[in-house]
Amino acid sequence: MLLINCPYCGSRPEAEFANGGQAHIARPADPMSLTDDEWAAYLYMRDNIKGLHHERWRHANGCGRFFNASRDTTTDVIKRTYRMGERPEAEHQGAKP
């Protein structure tokens, strides 16, 4: 079983966590000014990275908090976990500004 480092509780078994999809996707400040295509892109389109991927996780059966994890999608190794609001150490390839 994988061990995941919760920023609040420390190293804990994978079974306690839930994946929350790609991280750092900001909700558009003014949704009404977006075209349907832009809104659909925000809602549904996600990166499909081979390599370092920044994603949200929730310590669902623990402290209950969301946090971010930088995971290598080829090896499944989680390089780093960090709290909500913090930035990843290395931006992944293809990241949007």
Add this chain to the structure above:
Amino acid sequence: MLSPAIMRSNALSPMQSSSTTAASTTTLSILPDAAKLVFRGKTEAIEAAGAHFGVKPSLEACRFAAVGGRSVHWLGPDEWLFQAVNEDPIEVFGGMSAALQAQACSLVDVSHRSDGIAVAGPTAALVLNHGCPLDLSLKAFPVGMCTRTVLGKASLLLSRSEEQVFHVDVWRSFAPYVWQFLDEARNLS
């Protein structure tokens, strides 16, 4: 009006008699009912809550503090469980919410949501590890530690009150399942 004390029935009461009587060194017992309040708020509010309750809440992750029958369990970075064994939830909640009137925080009475099991004996950790993936050695899970975790298919709050005594707080609908799971496990180990 029906008194809440009459309406309250422990989900585990039918379990005790159905348990195996094999010579396991680990015992299971039903913990007494308690007033249970979930608190969420920032530092100032949690300090006020602790001062009123008479137990200083742990700001360290995954720790609980107890004074007599009252305890405060850390659940998350801004979330604590206040527990008062054998006390009336309505009274405890009323006192707490009056004391927190000036604070920005949330307080929810969850007294009737869960029931408690004590797992005790020299192999209590091993029994729990049949369904809980945490490292329950004294070094990784010392006395005074508490955390929400999983056991089999159920989510629960696990705490270690003594070296050989764990307390499990589990939602009522999962309680019989968890009891049977532990009962089976203690007869395997």
